[in-house]
Amino acid sequence: MPKRRQGFSADQRAEIWRRWKAGQSLSEISRALGRVPGTVHNVLSSNGGFVPPARRRSRLALTPGEREEISRGLASGLPLRHIARKLKRAPSTISREVARNGGASGYRASSADSSAWQRARRPKPCRLAVNSKLRRFVERKLQEDWSPEQISGVLPREFAQESAMRISHETIYKSLFVQARGVLKRELLKHLRSRRTMRRSKLATTAGQRRGQIKDAICISERPAEVEDRAVPGHWEGDLLAGTNNSHIATLVERHSRFTMLVKVAGKDSANVVRALTKAVRKLPRALRRSLTWDRGTELAKHRELAIATDFAIYFCQPQKPWQRGTNENTNRLLRQYFPDGTDVSAFSQRQLDAVALRLNQRPRKTLGFTTPAAKLQQALR
Numbered sequence: 001m002p003k004r005r006q007g008f009s010a011d012q013r014a015e016i017w018r019r020w021k022a023g024q025s026l027s028e029i030s031r032a033l034g035r036v037p038g039t040v041h042n043v044l045s046s047n048g049g050f051v052p053p054a055r056r057r058s059r060l061a062l063t064p065g066e067r068e069e070i071s072r073g074l075a076s077g078l079p080l081r082h083i084a085r086k087l088k089r090a091p092s093t094i095s096r097e098v099a100r101n102g103g104a105s106g107y108r109a110s111s112a113d114s115s116a117w118q119r120a121r122r123p124k125p126c127r128l129a130v131n132s133k134l135r136r137f138v139e140r141k142l143q144e145d146w147s148p149e150q151i152s153g154v155l156p157r158e159f160a161q162e163s164a165m166r167i168s169h170e171t172i173y174k175s176l177f178v179q180a181r182g183v184l185k186r187e188l189l190k191h192l193r194s195r196r197t198m199r200r201s202k203l204a205t206t207a208g209q210r211r212g213q214i215k216d217a218i219c220i221s222e223r224p225a226e227v228e229d230r231a232v233p234g235h236w237e238g239d240l241l242a243g244t245n246n247s248h249i250a251t252l253v254e255r256h257s258r259f260t261m262l263v264k265v266a267g268k269d270s271a272n273v274v275r276a277l278t279k280a281v282r283k284l285p286r287a288l289r290r291s292l293t294w295d296r297g298t299e300l301a302k303h304r305e306l307a308i309a310t311d312f313a314i315y316f317c318q319p320q321k322p323w324q325r326g327t328n329e330n331t332n333r334l335l336r337q338y339f340p341d342g343t344d345v346s347a348f349s350q351r352q353l354d355a356v357a358l359r360l361n362q363r364p365r366k367t368l369g370f371t372t373p374a375a376k377l378q379q380a381l382r
Helices: 010-021 026-033 037-045 064-075 080-087 091-099 109-119 132-143 148-158 169-177 186-191 270-281 303-310 322-335 350-361 373-381
Strands: 235-242 248-254 260-264 291-294 313-316
Touching: 010 026, 010 037, 026 037, 064 080, 064 091, 064 109, 080 091, 132 148, 132 186, 148 169, 169 186, 235 322, 248 270, 248 322, 260 270, 260 322, 260 350, 270 303, 291 322, 303 313, 322 350, 350 373
Parallel strands: 235 291, 291 313
Antiparallel strands: 235 248, 248 260
16 A cells, blocks of 8 residues: 655644744755655745745634534524524524534534634735736736836836836735746746745855955955945946856946946956956946955956056955955846856857846846936936
8 A cells, every 4th residue: 555645734834934934944944854855845835935924813703612602502402592692692693603514413613613714714816816907017027037126116106196006026926936826927937036936035045155365455444435335436346257167257346326247258367357357347438447346266366457457446355255245246146047057158258248238237226216227327427
C-alpha cells in the first residue's frame, strides 16, 4: 500500500509562516521542522510568500459556547424561541443555525461551529479582477519593465480625476505571485527585476563580499559634502556587474539624477577597465565630470590614469562596506532584470548596452518623485 504524504498541522503551518516572516530560508525552516524543503515551499508558494492574515471570528457570529447551549436545548426538547430568549438572540438566527446544520435531530455543536468557520471564508474580489481598465494599464506597464511600485506611484498623476484607478504595489505583487487569483498572467513575472516567484521577507539578507586593496586610494570619508547631499550633478558611483565566463560590464550611476551608463569592457583587469571608462566618460560634458566613487575592487588599481584622463576626483569605499555606494548597488540590482545571474554579458554589444541603459533611464523612480533619471539630468543641465 503506498505511503500517504504527511501534511502539516495548523500549528506547523503557523510556525512556517512565523519563520518565513523572520527572514529564514527554506532550508532553515525545513531543518527546524524536520521536513524536506519542497514541502515547505508548497506551503509558502500557495500564498505567494505573503503571510496570511490571522482569521478572527466576527463579534456577531454565534460562539462555540452558544452552539453548545443550542445543542443541549434541542436535546432537552426546548422550543427554538425559548433557546433564542436564553441566548438573547433573534429566533430567526437560531432557526437558520439549526436548519443549516442537520435540523433538530442531527445538530452537533462542534460540527456546526466548524462548518460556520469554513463558510465565513468570503474573500473580496481583487480590484484588478473587477476593473478591466486598471488591469490593462498594469499589464501594459509591467510589459514595459515598470515595477509595481512605479505603476502604483504614477496612477494618481495619470488618472487624477479617476479614484477607481488606484492600486497598491502590494496588491499587484499578490496578483502576480498568487496565481489562484487568476488576474495577472504568470508570464508577466519575467518582467520583475528580481525574477522571484514569491514574496521574500524584508529581514532576509545575504552576506557581502570581501574586496581587495587599492594603493594610494583616497577614502570616501574625504569626499566633499556636495557629493553627499546630491545637490550638484556630476558625481558618479561605479562598479563591475559580473556575468558567467568571467565576463563583466562597467556600470556608472550619477548620484543627483540616478542616470545610468553601461560600458562594455574587454576584461576585468585594470588596464581594460580604465581604458573603457576613459572612452565613455570623455563623452560627458565637463560639468558632469566631478567625481567617481568606486569600491575596493582591483579593477581600478590604475585609478590615477583614469583621474588624469577624465578630470575625475576618485574616491574609494571603506573595506567591506559596499553600501557606501548605495545608489550603484541598487542600480546593479535593477540591471539584473536584464542581465540575470548565469548570463554571459560579453555577448552584448555597446549598442545593446546603451539600449538597456536608455530603458532604465526612462523609467520613473520613486526617489525622484516618479520623474525619470533622463528628465532629471536634463533639468540639471539647463
